[in-house]
Amino acid sequence: MDVRQLEYFLAVVDHGGFNKAAAALYLSQPSLSQAIRALERDLGSELFHRIGRRVVLTEAGQALIEPARGAARSLELARARVEAVHELRSGRVDIAAMPSQAVEPLTGMIRRFSASHPQLSMVVRAAFTPPDVIDMVRTGRCELGLVASPDAVDAANVEVHDLGRQRFVLLAARDGPFRGRRAVRSEQLAGQRLIVGQHGTGMRRYVDDLRTRGCDVTLAVETEHRVAILPLVLEGVGVAVVTEAWRGLAERAGALVLELEPEDGLRISLISRRAALTPAAAAFLDEVTRDRAAGDQTARDQAPRDRDRR
Known part of the structure; x- marks a missing residue:
């Protein structure tokens, strides 16, 4: 059974017979009769009593x-x-x-998209690791995904659109061990208590790499709730390595945001299904990639002027 057959059935009901219904549907009468017979076979019951050129609904027809x-x-x-x-x-x-990228750049993306398309709505679904995001897009649960990963995303059945990099920074309490500083070298984290995310996240990889290199840090808190990190830092529980997406929020809350040296970070990518996107998702993707291209062009134009000033 399909909706087309039901529309044909209703046309026969509304027009009082097959001939008038066929004319209204721009079908031949035999084609319409054949479609109704197929529907009756699917349902296992006759829908019309055929009395000469007249048709009368059966009980099954009335019920349908x-x-x-x-x-x-x-x-x-x-x-x-x-x-x-x-x-x-x-x-x-x-x-x-992913949580950090939902702070930024997603907030900025949504702000700009909402300004140009106020009639469209956004649904942001949480994913905690790059594989989570990729799986949600690949399986069709979401059409788009925002990923932060150490390396370029390489996954089957998704399109990858590079959005640049986000540096890692260190969040610390203003009256903590790094007060008065602008930057911290990675080895200076030795002896510090760190607040970290779960395995599979970029911030956790950075801290695990530190420990592998022999930097003696203590994992004070491991949390899947990314929103808890900043309050824990402000309360002096420990320091945290996060992406610079948190900078504005953390500074407004009163935390120190320190550069980490040597520089390290994550690649940010917007991924999309290889299948056709809905018009709304396609418009969002187009706007984001156009903004990215415009930003790259601005950077290229600015580079010669910066060299001239030097």
């Missing part, structure tokens, strides 16, 4: 009218919504994002 109209209305609504999305009058963008 209401659900058939519901299905037809649902299809009409779906078509209307699709048409509206094509014109970007309405629609929704589903995006999976």
Whole structure:
């Protein structure tokens, strides 16, 4: 059974017979009769008593009218919504994002997109590691995903759009061991208590690499709740390595944000399904990639002027 068959059934009901229904549907009468016979076979019951050129609904036919109209209305609504999305009058963008990148750059992306497409809505779904994001996009749970990873994303069945890098920084309490500093070398973290995320995250990889190189740090807190990191730092529980996405929020909250030397960080990528995107998601992707291209061009234009000043 499909909705097209139900629409044919309703046409026969509404027009009082096969001939008029066929004319209204721009079908031949035999084609319409064949479609109704197929529907009856699917349902295992006759829908019409055929009396000469007249048709009369059976009990089964009467019972089918209401659900058939519901299905037809649902299809009409779906078509209307699709048409509206094509014109970007309405629609929704589903995006999976890791916690730090949900702070930035996603906040900025949404702000700019909402300004140009105020009628569209965004749904941000949480993912904690790059494989989580990639899986949510690949399986179709989300159309787009925002990933932060040490290296370029290489995954089947997704398109990868590079958005640049985010540096790691150190969050510390203002009255803590690094007060008065602007930068901290990685070896100076020896002896410090660190607040870290779970395995598989960029911040955890940075700290694990420190320990592998012999830097003696203590894991004071390991948390999957990224929102707890800044309050823990402010309370003096420890320091935390995060991406610079947290800089504005942390400074407004009163924490120190220190550069880490040597520089290290994560690559930020927007990924999308290889399958066709909804118009709303396609518009979001197009705007983000255009903004990225414009930013790259500005940087290239600025570079000669910076060299001239030097």
